[in-house]
Amino acid sequence: MKLITIQGLAAVGLLALLAGCHKQVAVAHPSAPPEPAATQAAAAPIRTPQPTVQAVANNRPAMPNEATKATIQSLLNRIQDVYFDYDKHTLRPDAESTLEADAKTLREILQQYPTYKLTVEGFCDERGSDEYNIALGDERAKRAEEFLENLGLPASQLRTVSYGKEHPVCTEHDEACWQKNRRAHITQEQPSE
16 A cells, blocks of 8 residues: 555646646746747747838839929930941941940939830931931931840830931031931830820
């Protein structure tokens, strides 16, 4: 009988000891009850994502306001026209260099405003018929537009127009003046009238 009593007392003492340890754990972590290992792994801390540059850029309006359009126009005014040889619509090396120099600025403008468009205008000198010069001016504008697209400008944001021999920048009747009129010019898209 003494053996059973000693065993009983040992069991009660062990339970008291275990209960005391359990209380210490509970006191040490009163706000976090123990969880199974699988639940702990699944309950990883939730992190709030940091805003990215893309998210900030998406908050920008699709079209620039009037003040920004004025700034863009001042940039476009610095961009040089590209010039063509008589009766030609192929880009000369100096025209390619000009477009390459300006492509980065133009690409940045178009990336900032995804619905904003630029117009590549084609012009000719005074020689030739109206119909011929409209067609030639169109080809010149298209060559410049294609070159800009190859440099990374989005085709959806570029359009072309030909003015033929209308709107000359020089009105003298000599080769030096005619050369100034055989050009492609980049500007902001004008609203349809």
